[in-house]
Amino acid sequence: MEASPLESLKRQAAASALEYVESGMVLGLGTGSTVAHFLDLLGERLAIGKLKDVVGISTSTRTTREARQAGIDLIEIGDRSQIDLTVDGADEVSPDLDLIKGMGGALLREKMVAQSSDRVLIIVDEGKAVDRLGTLSPLPLEIVNWGVLGHIHFIEGRGGEASIRTMSSGEAFLSDNGNLMLDCRFSGGIEEPTRLEVELQARAGVVESGLFLGIADLAIFGSRTGTREVNRES
Ligand code: 5RP
Numbered sequence: 001m002e003a004s005p006l007e008s009l010k011r012q013a014a015a016s017a018l019e020y021v022e023s024g025m026v027l028g029l030g031t032g033s034t035v036a037h038f039l040d041l042l043g044e045r046l047a048i049g050k051l052k053d054v055v056g057i058s059t060s061t062r063t064t065r066e067a068r069q070a071g072i073d074l075i076e077i078g079d080r081s082q083i084d085l086t087v088d089g090a091d092e093v094s095p096d097l098d099l100i101k102g103m104g105g106a107l108l109r110e111k112m113v114a115q116s117s118d119r120v121l122i123i124v125d126e127g128k129a130v131d132r133l134g135t136l137s138p139l140p141l142e143i144v145n146w147g148v149l150g151h152i153h154f155i156e157g158r159g160g161e162a163s164i165r166t167m168s169s170g171e172a173f174l175s176d177n178g179n180l181m182l183d184c185r186f187s188g189g190i191e192e193p194t195r196l197e198v199e200l201q202a203r204a205g206v207v208e209s210g211l212f213l214g215i216a217d218l219a220i221f222g223s224r225t226g227t228r229e230v231n232r233e234s
Contacts, residue, residue, distance in 0.1 A: 030088025043070025102140030
């Protein structure tokens, strides 16, 4: 079956990311449909011996399943002192490479793996580029399963609206860590992401936020006119 135009853009970004992978690397493996293309392509390259001795650290049960299917060896976070490179997707990418992540529900492990990595490479289709975070995507928060209304009121106090993520069955979505996800919408986007992140990190009961500020080093955008790479300005 022919891939949709959107899937082709994701695969294009994933293929470019592969150029940054070297034999012997420890790779952080993000989560999502774009990462699924990367895992597939990485598996192909390992199978033909063009890459060797690469091990991955998975950020979700989904990625663990997909990586195993692709024949990628996995280790646990902490098994090696260093993660050379993490490849992950994102829900939004700002011009200075700040991100919203977590619509796939894996933001906590993704942030833990990214923070332990020498380099973080983000692969997205061009539709994920925004001028201001929160314009297209809600901001996901992973929260403990108690005191949820308090967080909803907190977000309302900052001009947003928050709802508990549910599955198509109507049941609450639970992360791989057994926590709820709160999706927070801000009309016109998030005015001060850094301030909001500081406030969220200080809130007991918020396990982690989907704001990934100052974490990505490089973003690869798949676009109809070819791949575009943006490096973080240091
Ligand atoms: C999962 C994520 C994903 O990277 C993000 O949702 C993008 O996914 P996709 O590549 O399917 O659009 O943050 O927690």
